[in-house]
Amino acid sequence: MKRKIHNEKARKWQARKARTTRAARASGNPEVTVFRSAKHIYAQLVDPETGRTLGTVSSRSKALAGEGGKVEAAKRVGKALAELAREKQIEKAVFNRNGFLFHGRVKALADAAREAGLKF
Numbered sequence: 001m002k003r004k005i006h007n008e009k010a011r012k013w014q015a016r017k018a019r020t021t022r023a024a025r026a027s028g029n030p031e032v033t034v035f036r037s038a039k040h041i042y043a044q045l046v047d048p049e050t051g052r053t054l055g056t057v058s059s060r061s062k063a064l065a066g067e068g069g070k071v072e073a074a075k076r077v078g079k080a081l082a083e084l085a086r087e088k089q090i091e092k093a094v095f096n097r098n099g100f101l102f103h104g105r106v107k108a109l110a111d112a113a114r115e116a117g118l119k120f
Helices: 008-026 070-087 105-115
Strands: 031-036 041-046 053-058 094-096
Touching (some): 008 031, 008 094, 041 070, 053 070, 070 105
Antiparallel strands (some): 031 041
């Protein structure tokens, strides 16, 4: 039985999250899932058949830390994610924005991954 969500903002986010996740999982391609917190952004590659995580990249890692703001960090994460996908021989994936609106840091991550060669 699902728990009732009384917070309007959280309820709408959960609905968007369920809708985008359902569409991404139906495709059968590897999935790029994004999570955005107040300070950092995280991305992971998920295998469609087993549901296992193939690799993760986040703005918290020492290798991606650098100058600039949160949007610049999202661009670095997108580029690193495309390199990780290339190592795993993944050229095409489905982008799961995880209920977050497609603008700002989420869009910057997606655009950087596309520029680095990942197709979705």
